[in-house]
């Protein structure tokens with residue numbers, strides 16, 4: 001829940017010029033609040049930056065006050081949608097079952113969902129990393145087309161805390177996630193306190209295909225440095 005439309009416009013003015021020398025292999029997606037989607041879609045038309053949303057409901061339409069349907073997003077040229085972020089699971093009652101409904105509805109409308117999975121600190125300390133994540137995958141991915149999917153491994157204890165998962169540990173867990181997938185080519189991102197100072201090491205890991213960036217994406221220079229990792 002960051003940035004009004006005015007703030008988003010200001011962000012773009014600072015960010016887009018810094019993509020002039022960005023290598024072609026980088027796919028850049030901005031996932032703002034719903035209220036910024038129209039502005040972003042218009043402003044980014046013809047650019048290399050794609051637009052994503054932060055959530056989507058599974059129904060086509062109906063009496064679901066406060067929710068947003070897949071078609072409402074695709075009409076705005078939205079291509080991606082984050083599903084099952086840990087904040088949605090923790091604060092808004094998301095379960096693996098509702099995550100699954102959202103993933104399937106998103107794909108049914110032509111959106112490419114970014115499924116977030118990850119463990120709490122307590123689960124990690126109790127040696128339950130794989131147990132937790134494999135269950136999130138098993139329940140979340142029922143009936144989901146893995147050729148139109150992105151996964152983000154986000155250890156909850158590393159989100160917004162400044163405490164980053166060591167790059168080699170993130171690489172190990174992401175390898176475990178990949179071992180459970182039918183399609184080994186699903187892009188798997190790491191998320192959790194990604195910053196200009198650690199992006200190079202994170203992206204040097206063989207299993208890590210990208211990053212889901214929160215706080216550091218709010219500053220144009222920081223996010224551009226992350227996109228332009230070495």
Ligand SMILES: O=C[C@H](O)COP(=O)(O)O
Pocket residue numbers: 154158159160161162191192193194212213214215216
């Ligand atoms: O939504 C963003 C991710 O949860 C990561 O957030 P962060 O980079 O602020 O830790």
